[in-house]
Amino acid sequence: MQEYTYKNGVQTCEDTVTSAPSVPVFRQDLEAPLAVGSHVVFSGTPADDVQREVNGQLHVNFSNWQARFLLTCRGGHAPSVRRSPRLYPCRVTFNIGAGDDVAVHVDARLPQRCVVRNTRRRGAWGPQETAAFRPFPFASGRPFVVEALVGENDTLWAVDGLHYCEYAHRNPSPLAAAPGSGAAAAPLWLELIGARDVSIDVRRGEEYPKLAPPWPEVPSRRDLEAPASRDEPSWPPNARALLPQGVPPEHQLVVKGRLRALLHSFRVELTTGCQEWPRPDVALHFELRAYFESYRPRQLVVLNSRSDGAWGEERRQRSAAMIPSTNVNYILIVTIA
Known part of the structure; x- marks a missing residue:
């Protein structure tokens, strides 16, 4: 099995994901706990127009967006920095939360072209995971459909119908609020950050990936x-x-x-x-x-x-x-x- 890893250049900066109010945040509380076989479908488009105006000045959220800066020097004057008007989306984040913790954090970082997985417990992040089975599947302005299947020991993630990665359960687990889990029940919630035209659907899964071609x-x-025939697929x-x-x-x-x-x-x-x-x-x-x-x-x-x-x-x-x-x-x- 070919494995892609994008470890180099990945920064540890999960705490900045929700730091700015200009980033679109879609959160959905779960009425029933997740169980083995729960199938979550996130859909949306990476937002590329997030900006806000304060006192007549344009402010860009740099925790979730990357702007191009140009250095100019005229005559003997000191260099000045000006911002190009084009904005670059930096990340789309999928969270499965348990109480105040984040049981599964999947962060698609467009500049580094990697998807980081992690867990936050009592305000502290654990070690990151970045290895994947396929090349980076997200692009600015291109709609996506992400499937998450909760298993007994891990969570499986697919993008546009193709399996992308898996993430072993940590503490807390997305099954933390399930009956018989042996832990105090914690309210679960789902969150999608940095996307527009968002929808989240939760149902019982019979097969994963459900949207596979x-x-x-x-x-x-x-x-x-x-020789190969003309109708043979390209592998x-x-x-x-x-x-x-x-x-x-x-x-x-x-x-x-x-x-x-x-x-x-x-x-x-x-x-x-x-x-x-x-x-x-x-x-x-x-x-x-x-x-x-x-x-x-x-x-x-x-x-x-x-x-x-x-x-x-x-x-x-x-x-x-x-x-x-x-x-x-x-x-x-x-x-x-």
Whole structure:
């Protein structure tokens, strides 16, 4: 699985998110607590026109917006700074709160092109998380639909129908007010900051991502060297596809790709569904873990399967000798019992 990380250049400045009244804030109190399977849908557009006028002067909220400054020097006069009239939206923030705390804080920062996740408890922020499964999905002026699925141990986040990241529950958890959680009930609320045309919908989820596009089918070729047909899809990183008839007898599943320059890991799975939740059964889990004891001449390959949410016993072997930044072919021979 390809993983994107945007750790460099990320500032620890969550406390400035709600510091200025000019930032649009949409908050919704929850009448019923969140539970496992709760599905929250945020929609809106990153606001690009937030400004306010005080005593005839234009003031820009710099906690949520970035303005361009120009340095000018005329003759022997001291340099002067003037602001360009164009405003740049800096962040869109999604919060799941529990009482006075923030159980899940998801902050999309447009200048750094990263999405930061965190939790605030008793006024103190924890360590940030920034790794994601896809490139940065937000853009100024472009509408978005963000899905959040509350699981037993984590919260899953999708943008425009594609899974983006997951965030393990901390203290407090978004399930803090759920019956039987073992903790004192805390009123929950949802918040979306820095967007316009906002809507928030909460319901029971049956599948996540609910807004996922139709998945393509794995094409069939005569042999390994046969050229691709015109109707074959263009495969993005972290691709998913359907095998409506499974792997036919006397056929092989071939995966082609190019390894990353900084090879960490990747996996190929045959599952009973393309959704992220409920977790599908995994008939075959093939994972190359190049990060584990990377000094050794061959990389670790792990084989496993998952049924009813439980993983079996791993089979490990050091049989891969992958070279970063090279093209590879993986041939998975699937035997139907």
